[in-house]
Amino acid sequence: MTSTDQERWRRVKDQLRSELGEDVFGSWFGRMELEAVEKGLVRLSVPTRFLKSWIQAHYIDRILFCWQAEQFSVRRVELVVRSPVRASIAKSKPEQPVEPLPEHRKEPVGRAVVAPVATAHEALGGSPLDPRLTFDTFVVGRSNTLAHAAAKQVAVARTSDPVLFNPLYIHAGVGLGKTHLLQSVAWAGNQPDRRVLYLTAEKFMYGFVSALRSQTALAFKEALRGIDVLLIDDLQFLQGKSTQAEFSHTLNSLIDGGRQVVIAADRPPMDLESLDDRVRSRLAGGLVVEMGSLGEELRLEILISRIALARAHHPGFDVPAPVLAYIAKSVTHNGRDLEGALNRLLAHSKLTGQPVTMDLAEREIRDLIRPQEPKRVKIEDIQRIVARHYNVSRGDLLSSRRTANVVRPRQVAMYLAKTMTLRSLPEIGRRFGGRDHTTVLHAVRKIENLVGNDTSLAEEIESLKRQLQE
Ligand code: ADP
């Protein structure tokens, strides 16, 4: 694969992103990787079978079309599922987890390392657990203290303890440690008398749909309701009326039965547009915690702990402090990019046997240094900042009052909601005190027209946008 291929792939992704919007793009293509381009065939990989079949069914032609726009000779796009071992430091020895497992998790001598926790968990139909994602390897910093403490609390609780918050709902952007935290709970929380099940939303759908097909849906439901702690990852992927209804039943019966539910998603409960109101408020009714972006200090600590893990298998690997500081400073995005940066240095050091230098680091990780991704703007933030700016309350914005001093701010807020988020008009209307989508449309048009002629309003809006991006 050449750098031109990578370049094309980047442009194809940009194109898809702009056609489909950030949300859809992130949901389906965020974890897609280019594997090979050869003789008119483009091979792409995704981490799960579900993603593969979904993309195959819905997007394959569009991907091909975008690729042909870049390179006419491409005739076919093929999707493959990547092996569940994460493309990571573990790559060189995929049969062994990087982190040495505690003694009690190991099987008797001779066989590959299999953790009873993981096998018990898989017998229940759980999603695979990554042995490296435990509390031991999770670095705590300002942005994730609360989420970590809550997750830990869930993990150490006993079946007989009262449930303190239910559900625990953790949300954060991509690569900020949601999966790491949920899997840590799965590793730590499973006891002989306490069944903890980790499921991705995809797996939940898959399990439910295939159970329906084989007419074992009842057994699947019973199994789900029989567990003590249910961890659901990437809830934003939950699609389809019947699976959502099923999810809602499961959620209600677990919570009502005093069982713990933990959810991770890339957005707050109220922004899960495809779920109905009651489910959303049930989700919002427990403890909702956001994990912010990883600060520089936290990034540095994560790097240091990752290197320590890598050195268990590659004792010669060393990254000088200034290089570490450079990576922590410049790779700002998320845990995944940090991992990627380290993997490249590791690969380089293994292949060439040469020490890691600043020059090397600068060269190898250049493409991971991207301008800061635009922040996820939430409707609540828009309402808060607009209200503060115009000196009205958020309640005023949502109210039915029609006095001029609230009408304009309300219109501005709706306009910003439409232009800065991917929310639909009906959704925005709903979030502004249950207004009709035509009202939102009217507000958006109104402000668009005004901005063209009124420079002071235009400046005001620019300044609000800047504040929201900070
Ligand atoms: P998410 O599920 O939120 O997209 P992940 O949990 O998959 O993110 O994290 C992405 C990568 O970053 C993983 O390799 C994870 O181990 C690492 N990571 C993220 N946050 C932390 C943290 N606080 N401590 C250690 N590693 C972290």
Ligand code: MG
């Ligand atoms: Mg995740």
